[in-house]
Amino acid sequence: MAKEFKAPKNIKYVGFCPGCGHSIFVRLMQEVLEEKGYLDKNVCVVGVGCSANVHGDNVYGDNKMECHHGRPPVAGNGMKRVRPDVFVWTYQGDGDAYAIGMGETILAAEQGFPISVFVINNCNYGMTGGQMAPTTLHGQVTTTTTKGRADYPINVMPLIQSIDNVAFAARATVTSPAEIRKLKKYIEKAVDLQMNEGKYSFVEIVSPCPTNWHKSPVDSCKWIDEEVTKVFPLGVFKG
Amino acid sequence: MKELWKGNHAFGEAAARAGCKLYVGYPITPQSEVVEYMSDRMPELDRVFIQSESELISIMTCFGAGLSGYPVMTSSSGVGISLMQEGITACFNKGIPVLIVNVNRTGTGMGGGPGFSGSQDDYGRETNGGGNGYYRNLVYIPDSIQEAIDMIYNNWPIAFKYRNPMVLYTEGRLAQMMEAVEFPEFREIVAADWGMTGEAKLDPEFGPHRGDYGKYARKIAKMEEECQDWEDYMLDDAETVVVAVGLCSRVCRGAINALRKEGVKIGMLRPKAAWPFPRKGFEALPDTVKRIICVENSDGAQMLKDVVFAMKQVKALNTIPVYSKPNHGLLPNKVLKEYFQNVINGNEKEVG
Ligand SMILES: Cc1ncc(C[n+]2csc(CCOP(=O)(O)OP(=O)(O)O)c2C)c(N)n1
Ligand code: SF4
Ligand SMILES: [Mg+2]
Numbered sequence: 001m002a003k004e005f006k007a008p009k010n011i012k013y014v015g016f017c018p019g020c021g022h023s024i025f026v027r028l029m030q031e032v033l034e035e036k037g038y039l040d041k042n043v044c045v046v047g048v049g050c051s052a053n054v055h056g057d058n059v060y061g062d063n064k065m066e067c068h069h070g071r072p073p074v075a076g077n078g079m080k081r082v083r084p085d086v087f088v089w090t091y092q093g094d095g096d097a098y099a100i101g102m103g104e105t106i107l108a109a110e111q112g113f114p115i116s117v118f119v120i121n122n123c124n125y126g127m128t129g130g131q132m133a134p135t136t137l138h139g140q141v142t143t144t145t146t147k148g149r150a151d152y153p154i155n156v157m158p159l160i161q162s163i164d165n166v167a168f169a170a171r172a173t174v175t176s177p178a179e180i181r182k183l184k185k186y187i188e189k190a191v192d193l194q195m196n197e198g199k200y201s202f203v204e205i206v207s208p209c210p211t212n213w214h215k216s217p218v219d220s221c222k223w224i225d226e227e228v229t230k231v232f233p234l235g236v237f238k239g
Numbered sequence: 240m241k242e243l244w245k246g247n248h249a250f251g252e253a254a255a256r257a258g259c260k261l262y263v264g265y266p267i268t269p270q271s272e273v274v275e276y277m278s279d280r281m282p283e284l285d286r287v288f289i290q291s292e293s294e295l296i297s298i299m300t301c302f303g304a305g306l307s308g309y310p311v312m313t314s315s316s317g318v319g320i321s322l323m324q325e326g327i328t329a330c331f332n333k334g335i336p337v338l339i340v341n342v343n344r345t346g347t348g349m350g351g352g353p354g355f356s357g358s359q360d361d362y363g364r365e366t367n368g369g370g371n372g373y374y375r376n377l378v379y380i381p382d383s384i385q386e387a388i389d390m391i392y393n394n395w396p397i398a399f400k401y402r403n404p405m406v407l408y409t410e411g412r413l414a415q416m417m418e419a420v421e422f423p424e425f426r427e428i429v430a431a432d433w434g435m436t437g438e439a440k441l442d443p444e445f446g447p448h449r450g451d452y453g454k455y456a457r458k459i460a461k462m463e464e465e466c467q468d469w470e471d472y473m474l475d476d477a478e479t480v481v482v483a484v485g486l487c488s489r490v491c492r493g494a495i496n497a498l499r500k501e502g503v504k505i506g507m508l509r510p511k512a513a514w515p516f517p518r519k520g521f522e523a524l525p526d527t528v529k530r531i532i533c534v535e536n537s538d539g540a541q542m543l544k545d546v547v548f549a550m551k552q553v554k555a556l557n558t559i560p561v562y563s564k565p566n567h568g569l570l571p572n573k574v575l576k577e578y579f580q581n582v583i584n585g586n587e588k589e590v591g
Pocket of ligand 1: 127
C-alpha cells in the first residue's frame with residue numbers, strides 16, 4: 001500500500017526555487033519540531049540569504065527571529081540565555097555563516113553556546129544572484145568569478161571538529177532519500193543535545209541551488225554527489 | 240542613606256534594580272568598570288552576564304535577548320558604540336527597548352588618549368541615530384551620578400512603553416568620578432507581553448515584514464511630542480538663557496550662580512532628554528529673554544542646530560540672537576562666566 005506523506009501542519013507554502021535544497025531542510029526541521037513537540041517552544045534565528053524566504057507566516061508560524069547578516073548565533077545565544085527552555089536554532093547560508101558571520105560561527109562553537117547551528121552550503125550567495133562565497137569551489141563559475149574561481153574554498157569542519165565545546169558536528173546533503181534520512185537524524189540529535197544537555201551542535205547541509213548553478217535539479221544533485229562532496233565530505237565529524 | 244559610588248558601577252546597579260535580565264559588554268575605557276561590576280553583580284542576582292568578543296556581538300546579543308521582552312543592557316564608548324550601529328538600527332526596527340550606556344570618550348577614530356575624561360562629541364550621532372534608516376533613540380543626558388541612576392530606573396519604562404532603544408549618554412568624567420547617591424528598590428523582572436516565547440504567535444507591532452512602514456515615523460512623531468524632558472534653572476526673569484547638557488551644564492550652573500550674585504538676569508534651560516529635544520521648554524521661556532547661549536563640550540557645535548531649530552518653531556524666539564560656545568574639554572566656570580558677561584556686553588559675535 002502506498003504511504004501517504006502529509007505536509008507538516010505549519011508549512012503553508014515555501015518561496016524557494018524548484019529543486020532548491022533549502023525547502024527540503026525546512027520541511028525536515030518542521031517534521032522534527034512537530035514530532036518532538038517543539039512547535040510552540042522554538043525560536044528560529046534566520047540569517048540573511050534564501051533562508052529569509054521563510055519570513056512571513058508561511059512556515060514555522062511566527063517564532064522566527066529576523067536577524068542581520070551573519071549574526072544569528074549571537075542573537076540566538078541572547079534569546080537562549082534568557083529563555084533556556086526554548087529550542088533555539090539558527091538557519092543560515094554559507095555566505096552568512098562563513099563570510100560576514102565567520103567570527104560569530106567560530107565564537108559560538110568555541111564558547112559552546114547552548115544552541116544548534118544549521119548552515120545551508122550551496123557554494124554561492126544564492127539570494128543576491130549567485131556571487132562567489134567562501135565555499136565556492138576552485139574553478140567554479142559565479143557572477144563574480146566569471147572565469148572560474150582562482151583560489152580555494154574553505155571547509156570549516158576540521159576547525160569546528162577540533163573545538164572542545166562542540167558536542168556534535170556533521171555534514172549532510174539532500175540528494176537522495178538515504179541522505180535526507182541521515183540529515184533528519186542529525187537534526188534530531190542536535191535538538192536532543194540542546195534540550196537535554198544544553199549543548200552546542202553544528203550541522204552543515206550541502207544543498208543544490210539550480211537557479212544560480214544554471215543546472216537542472218537532477219544535474220545539480222549529480223554535481224553535488226560527484227564534485228562538491230569531494231571538497232566537502234559528508235558524515236559525522238564529532239559526537 | 241547616601242553612599243559614595245563610582246559612576247560606572249552606579250549605572251550597572253541602577254539597571255539591575257530596574258529589572259535588567261541580561262547584561263553584555265566588552266571592555267573599553269572609560270566604561271570598562273560597568274563590565275567589571277556586572278560580571279559579579281548579575282550572577283549574584285541570578286541574572287545573565289555575558290562578556291562579549293566585540294561591541295557588535297554585544298548589541299546583537301541584546302537584539303536576540305531583547306526580543307524575549309525582557310529588559311537587556313549593554314554599554315560602551317567611542318569606537319565601540321560605532322561598531323554597535325548595525326545592531327541599534329536592528330533593535331529600533333524590531334521595537335526592542337534595549338538600554339545602551341554610552342560613556343563618551345573624545346574625538347573621532349580611536350579617540351581616547353588624553354580625552355578619556357570624555358566629551359559630548361557623539362551628541363550628533365546619538366540624537367540622530369547612526370545606523371541606516373530613519374530612526375531615533377531616546378537619549379537621556381544626566382548631570383550627576385544620582386540623575387543617571389534615576390534616568391535608568393525611571394525612564395527605562397518609557398522606552399518599554401514606546402518600544403524604543405534608549406541611550407544613557409554620558410561623559411568619561413561622570414562615569415569615572417564618585418558621588419554620594421541613593422538607589423531605588425529592586426523592581427521585579429518582567430518580560431513584556433510582546434516578547435517571543437517560542438510560540439508560533441505574532442508580534443502585532445514590530446514583527447517581520449508587516450508592511451506598514453509608516454508606523455515607525457508615527458512612533459517617532461509621537462515620542463517627539465510626549466517624551467520631552469528638561470530642567471528650568473532661574474528662568475523666571477532671565478534675559479540671558481544658557482542651554483547646556485550633562486557635566487557641561489554643571490559648570491554653566493556655577494557661572495550662572497556667580498553672575499546671579501552680581502545681579503545679572505541669567506538662567507539655564509537644561510535638556511535632560513536630548514532626543515526628543517525639549518521644544519516645549521523653549522515655548523515656555525519668559526518674555527524677558529533677549530539672547531540664548533549654547534555651550535557644548537564638543538570640538539564643534541552640534542546641539543546648536545537643535546537649539547536653533549527649536550527657536551525657529553517658537554515664533555517669539557525667531558528674532559532673538561544665538562551665541563555658540565563649543566570647546567574641546569570642559570571650560571572652567573570662571574572662563575564661562577567671563578564669556579557670558581562678554582555676550583551680554585555685546586562683545587561676542589552671534590551665530591548666523
Ligand atoms: C550587511 C549585509 N551585507 C550584504 C547583504 C546582502 N545579502 C543578502 S543575502 C546575501 C548572500 C547570502 O548568501 P548565503 O548566506 O550563502 O545564503 P543563500 O542565499 O545562498 O542561501 C547578501 C550578501 C545584507 N543583507 N547585509
Ligand atoms: S536562489 Fe538558489 S538557494 Fe535561493 S531559493 Fe533559488 S535555488 Fe534556492
Ligand atoms: Mg549560499
